[in-house]
Amino acid sequence: MRCKNAFYAQSGGVTAVINASAAGVIETARQHPTRIGTVYAGRNGILGALDEDLIDTRHESAADIAALRHTPGGAFGSCRYKLQDLQQHRAEYQRLIEVFKAHDIGYFFYNGGGDSADTCLKVAQLSAALGYPIQAIHIPKTVDNDLPITDCCPGFGSVAKYVATSIREAGYDVASMAKTSTKVFILEVMGRHAGWITAACGLASEAEGEPPHLLLFPEIPFEPKPFLDQVDACVQRHGYCVVAVSEGIRQADGRFIAESGLTDAFGHAQLGGVAPVLANLVKSALGYKYHWAVADYLQRAARHLASAVDVEQAWALGARAVELALAGHGGVMPTIVRLSDVPYQWTLGMAALEDVANVEKFMPKEFISAEGFHITDACRRYLAPLIQGEAWPPFVNGLPHYVRLQNRAVPRQLPPFSH
Amino acid sequence: MRCKNAFYAQSGGVTAVINASAAGVIETARQHPTRIGTVYAGRNGILGALDEDLIDTRHESAADIAALRHTPGGAFGSCRYKLQDLQQHRAEYQRLIEVFKAHDIGYFFYNGGGDSADTCLKVAQLSAALGYPIQAIHIPKTVDNDLPITDCCPGFGSVAKYVATSIREAGYDVASMAKTSTKVFILEVMGRHAGWITAACGLASEAEGEPPHLLLFPEIPFEPKPFLDQVDACVQRHGYCVVAVSEGIRQADGRFIAESGLTDAFGHAQLGGVAPVLANLVKSALGYKYHWAVADYLQRAARHLASAVDVEQAWALGARAVELALAGHGGVMPTIVRLSDVPYQWTLGMAALEDVANVEKFMPKEFISAEGFHITDACRRYLAPLIQGEAWPPFVNGLPHYVRLQNRAVPRQLPPFSH
Numbered sequence: 001m002r003c004k005n006a007f008y009a010q011s012g013g014v015t016a017v018i019n020a021s022a023a024g025v026i027e028t029a030r031q032h033p034t035r036i037g038t039v040y041a042g043r044n045g046i047l048g049a050l051d052e053d054l055i056d057t058r059h060e061s062a063a064d065i066a067a068l069r070h071t072p073g074g075a076f077g078s079c080r081y082k083l084q085d086l087q088q089h090r091a092e093y094q095r096l097i098e099v100f101k102a103h104d105i106g107y108f109f110y111n112g113g114g115d116s117a118d119t120c121l122k123v124a125q126l127s128a129a130l131g132y133p134i135q136a137i138h139i140p141k142t143v144d145n146d147l148p149i150t151d152c153c154p155g156f157g158s159v160a161k162y163v164a165t166s167i168r169e170a171g172y173d174v175a176s177m178a179k180t181s182t183k184v185f186i187l188e189v190m191g192r193h194a195g196w197i198t199a200a201c202g203l204a205s206e207a208e209g210e211p212p213h214l215l216l217f218p219e220i221p222f223e224p225k226p227f228l229d230q231v232d233a234c235v236q237r238h239g240y241c242v243v244a245v246s247e248g249i250r251q252a253d254g255r256f257i258a259e260s261g262l263t264d265a266f267g268h269a270q271l272g273g274v275a276p277v278l279a280n281l282v283k284s285a286l287g288y289k290y291h292w293a294v295a296d297y298l299q300r301a302a303r304h305l306a307s308a309v310d311v312e313q314a315w316a317l318g319a320r321a322v323e324l325a326l327a328g329h330g331g332v333m334p335t336i337v338r339l340s341d342v343p344y345q346w347t348l349g350m351a352a353l354e355d356v357a358n359v360e361k362f363m364p365k366e367f368i369s370a371e372g373f374h375i376t377d378a379c380r381r382y383l384a385p386l387i388q389g390e391a392w393p394p395f396v397n398g399l400p401h402y403v404r405l406q407n408r409a410v411p412r413q414l415p416p417f418s419h
Numbered sequence: 420m421r422c423k424n425a426f427y428a429q430s431g432g433v434t435a436v437i438n439a440s441a442a443g444v445i446e447t448a449r450q451h452p453t454r455i456g457t458v459y460a461g462r463n464g465i466l467g468a469l470d471e472d473l474i475d476t477r478h479e480s481a482a483d484i485a486a487l488r489h490t491p492g493g494a495f496g497s498c499r500y501k502l503q504d505l506q507q508h509r510a511e512y513q514r515l516i517e518v519f520k521a522h523d524i525g526y527f528f529y530n531g532g533g534d535s536a537d538t539c540l541k542v543a544q545l546s547a548a549l550g551y552p553i554q555a556i557h558i559p560k561t562v563d564n565d566l567p568i569t570d571c572c573p574g575f576g577s578v579a580k581y582v583a584t585s586i587r588e589a590g591y592d593v594a595s596m597a598k599t600s601t602k603v604f605i606l607e608v609m610g611r612h613a614g615w616i617t618a619a620c621g622l623a624s625e626a627e628g629e630p631p632h633l634l635l636f637p638e639i640p641f642e643p644k645p646f647l648d649q650v651d652a653c654v655q656r657h658g659y660c661v662v663a664v665s666e667g668i669r670q671a672d673g674r675f676i677a678e679s680g681l682t683d684a685f686g687h688a689q690l691g692g693v694a695p696v697l698a699n700l701v702k703s704a705l706g707y708k709y710h711w712a713v714a715d716y717l718q719r720a721a722r723h724l725a726s727a728v729d730v731e732q733a734w735a736l737g738a739r740a741v742e743l744a745l746a747g748h749g750g751v752m753p754t755i756v757r758l759s760d761v762p763y764q765w766t767l768g769m770a771a772l773e774d775v776a777n778v779e780k781f782m783p784k785e786f787i788s789a790e791g792f793h794i795t796d797a798c799r800r801y802l803a804p805l806i807q808g809e810a811w812p813p814f815v816n817g818l819p820h821y822v823r824l825q826n827r828a829v830p831r832q833l834p835p836f837s838h
Contacts, residue, residue, distance in 0.1 A: 014595045016588075044598040073591030079599040164818055169435075169720035172492030172821060176433045179463040180498040185716060204818060275713075276692050293715035294694075297604060301588035305723060307817065387817035398726065398806035399583055399623060402591060 003035055004106030006325070007049060008057075009042035010074040010141075011112030011119075015155030016162075016303040017314035018141050019068035019075045021111050024318025025139070026057055026065050035326055040103060040410060044077035046110070046119065050092065050419050052099050054410040067403035069315060070393035072303035075405050083119045086126065093126045095417045101132055102413045107325045108134050111318070113142035113153075117333060118357035124331035135330035137321045138353055141314075143300045145196035148359040149351040150335035154317060155300065157310030157386035160200030162302040163189050163244070164387060166295065168204035171211030171242045174291070178240035183288040184231060185242045187212075188275035189295055192248035195219050195363045197299070201244035202375040203383055211242030216278075218248035219363050220372045222257055227278075228285050230373055235288060245274055304400045308389025313346070320348045344385030422454055423525030425744070426468060427476075428461035429493040429560075430531030430538075434574030435581075435722040436733035437560050438487035438494045440530050443737025444558070445476055445484050454745055459522060459829060464498035465529070465538065469511065469838050471518050473829040486822035488734060489812035491722035494824050502538045505545065512545045514836045520551055521832045526744045527553050530737070532561035532572075536752060537776035543750035554749035556740045557772055560733075562719045564615035567778040568770040569754035573736060574719065576729030576805035579619030581721040582608050582663070583806060585714065587623035590630030590661045593710070597659035602707040603650060604661045606631075607694035608714055611667035614638050614782045616718070620663035621794040622802055630661030635697075637667035638782050639791045641676055646697075647704050649792055654707060664693055723819045727808025732765070739767045763804030 008025050010018055029036040041055040042048025055076055068075055083092055110120040120138040127134035140147050145156035167187050174185040191197045195217030202215050213234045234241035249257050258274035275292035282290055320334040331353050339345040367379035393400040427444050448455040460474040461467025474495055487494055502511055529539040539557040546553035559566050564575035586606050593604040610616040614636030621634050632653045653660035668676050677693035694711035701709055732755055739753040750772045758764040786798035812819040
C-alpha cells in the first residue's frame with residue numbers, strides 16, 4: 001500500500017484534552033512513515049481544508065507534540081462551522097476532496113462532536129462517489145458527553161472532575177459563611193441539552209447532607225415552586241444550600257430560563273446566565289443571601305485539573321483512529337468500551353458513523369433520582385471512574401506551562417474557494 | 420507565668436488557606452501545654468464568643484488538625500459580624516471579656532481582615548480598661564490583599580494563582596474558537612475596592628499578545644469608550660480579546676457597573692455580575708460574540724490549586740501569633756516582611772494594630788500601566804513570588820479530600836446574651 005498524507009482537524013468547542021487526541025494521531029502516524037507521509041492539520045478546523053490553509057506538523061518537535069497531551073484548547077484552532085446539506089451544498093464537499101487530492105491526502109481524521117461525525121460521514125460517502133478514496137475517521141470529543149455508542153467522550157471526564165472539585169470547595173466556603181451571610185450558592189455549568197456535567201457535580205456529595213444538595217438537569221422542566229421548596233427545606237435542615245444548574249434548563253413551555261428577558265443598564269437584552277436568574281428567584285421568594293458562579297470556559301479549559309483517565313482515553317482514541325485507518329477502515333469512529341466499573345476497566349471499540357451522526361445521548365432516567373434533583377447510585381457507578389487520577393501539567397513560575405505550536409502553513413496549490 | 424486558655428476565631432470571607440493559619444495556631448499551642456491549656460475556637464467566628472458557643476479543639480486529632488492545612492473554607496465557621504462602636508455598644512465587648520473570663524481565656528487570636536483587626540484592637544484596649552488582661556493578636560487573612568504593613572495577606576497568593584491559571588487556560592480556549600465563534604472573553608474576579616486579584620490575572624500574560632489583554636481595576640473609573648476601543652484594537656490585532664475585570668469597577672460617578680439597574684425575567688432587580696454587563700456592551704457596540712465567567716467563591720475556595728508560598732505563610736503567621744502571645748505581646752499582628760524578590764525571601768515581622776485597623780492598601784500607581792489596562796513590571800516583581808509552588812491536597816476517588824472536624828461544643832457557663 002502506497003504512502004499517503006493525513007489531514008487532522010479539530011471541530012466545535014474545544015476541551016482540556018482534545019490536544020491529547022491530536023498527540024495520539026500525530027505520534028502514531030510518525031511511527032508509520034512508510035504508510036503515512038505528513039500529517040497536515042487544518043487551521044481553524046475544517047475551514048483549514050476549505051481554505052486550503054494547512055499546517056505542516058512535521059515542523060513541530062516530538063517534545064512539542066508530546067506537550068499537547070497537557071495543553072488545553074485546540075492547538076491548531078477549531079471552528080464552529082457545520083458543512084451543509086450534501087445535495088444543496090455539494091460544492092463544499094467537492095472542494096474538500098480537491099484539497100485532499102492536491103495534497104495527496106488519503107486519511108481524514110475529524111476530532112469533534114455529533115455535527116462533525118455527520119460531516120465525517122458525508123466526506124466518507126462522497127469520496128466514494130467522486131472516485132477519490134478518503135478514509136474518514138471520526139475521533140470523539142465533547143464535554144457534553146452526548147455521543148452515542150462510546151461509553152464516554154474525551155473532554156467530559158476532565159470537566160466532570162473540575163466541576164465536582166469546584167462545587168465541593170465552594171461548599172466548604174458556603175458552609176463557613178452560612179450563619180450570618182451566604183446561605184444559597186448556585187454554580188452554573190455547561191450542558192445545553194444533556195445533564196451529564198450537572199450530574200458530575202453530584203459526585204462531590206458522598207454522604208447525606210454534603211453539598212451539592214440540588215442538581216437542576218436540562219432533562220427535567222424547571223418549575224419555580226418545587227425548586228424553592230427544596231432550597232428552603234435544605235437551608236432549614238443543613239443551614240445552607242448548594243445548587244448546580246445546567247445552563248440549558250428550560251421551563252415547561254421550552255423557553256430557556258437563561259433567555260427569559262433580561263435587560264441590562266445599557267438597555268440591551270442580556271443573554272446567558274441562568275445562575276443569577278435563579279439566585280434572584282431565591283432571594284425574592286425566600287430572602288436568603290446568595291452567591292453564584294458561572295464557570296463557562298474555565299470548566300472545559302481546566303487542564304490543570306484534568307482527569308488522568310480522560311487524558312489517557314483522549315490520546316488512545318487519537319492513536320486508534322490512525323490504527324483503524326491503517327487497517328483499511330473508513331466511515332467509523334473509535335469508541336470507549338467499558339468492561340467493568342470496579343475496578344474500572346475499558347478497551348477500545350469501533351462504531352459506524354451512520355450510528356453516531358446526529359444522535360444525542362441524554363441522561364437515562366435511572367441516573368436521576370425520583371424527585372428529579374440529584375443523581376442515583378447507578379449514575380455514580382457510571383461517573384466515578386471517569387474522574388480518576390490526576391494528570392498535572394508542568395508548572396513554571398507558579399503557572400501551568402502550555403505549548404504553543406509553530407503552526408507553519410503549507411504553500412497553497414489551488415485557487416481560493418469562497419464559501 | 421500561669422497556664423491560660425486561648426480563643427481562636429475566623430472572621431469574614433474565608434479563603435483556601437485560613438485553615439492553615441488555624442493549624443499553625445493549634446499545633447504551636449499544643450507544643451506549649453504548660454503555657455496554653457486549651458485552644459477554644461469560636462463557632463462561626465466572633466459570634467461563638469458572644470454566644471458562648473465554643474469548640475473544644477482538644478477533641479480533634481493531630482492528623483485532623485494537620486489536614487486543616489489542605490482544607491479550604493473556615494473549619495470552625497466564620498461570620499460577617501462587625502463589632503460596633505466601642506462607646507455605643509460597650510456591652511458586646513464586655514460580654515466578650517465575660518466569656519473569656521468564664522473559660523479562663525488569656526489569649527485572643529482573631530483571624531481576619533481589616534474589620535477584624537479593628538475589633539481585635541478594641542478588645543485589647545478594653546481588656547486593659549476592664550482589668551482582665553487579654554493578649555489580643557490579629558492574624559492577617561484576606562483574598563483582597565488590602566491590609567497595610569504586611570507585604571501580602573494569606574489567601575491572596577492562592578486566589579492569584581487560581582485566577583492567573585484560569586485566565587491562561589481560558590485564553591487557550593478562546594484563541595482556538597475566535598476564527599468563527601467567541602472573540603471576547605471576560606472573567607470577573609473578586610476585589611470590591613482594591614485591584615490586587617485583577618492584577619494577578621495579568622501574570623498569565625508573559626509575552627506581547629498573550630492573554631489576558633485587558634485588566635479593569637476598581638482603582639480606575641470605568642468609561643465605556645476607551646474600554647471598547649481597546650477591545651476592538653485587540654481583536655483586530657490578535658483575533659480575540661481576553662479581559663479580567665474586578666467586581667468592583669465603577670463609573671466616574673461612583674456607581675458600581677454591576678449594580679446599574681438589571682432586571683430579570685421574574686421582574687426582580689439583579690445584583691452582581693459586571694462581566695455580563697460588559698459582555699453585552701461589547702456585543703452591542705462591536706458585534707463580537709462573547710463568553711463570560713464569574714468565578715465567585717470558586718476562586719477563594721480553590722485549595723486544589725493553592726500557592727505553596729501562601730499555604731506556608733498562612734501556617735507561619737498562625738504559629739507566630741502564638742509565639743508573640745507567649746512572648747507577652749498584645750494588640751499586634753504578625754506580618755510578612757519581604758527580603759528580596761529574586762530569589763524570593765521573606766521573614767516574619769510584627770505590626771501594631773493601631774497601624775493596621777481600618778487602613779486599606781490599594782494598588783499603587785506604579786503597578787498599573789500608563790493607559791490603565793494592565794500591570795507594570797514592578798507589579799509582576801511583587802506578585803510573581805506569591806503564586807510559587809504547588810501544594811496539592813490529597814485526592815481520593817478523583818476528588819480532593821478535605822477534613823471535617825468534630826467541632827464539639829464546650830458546656831456553657833453563662834446566661835444567654837442577646838446581641
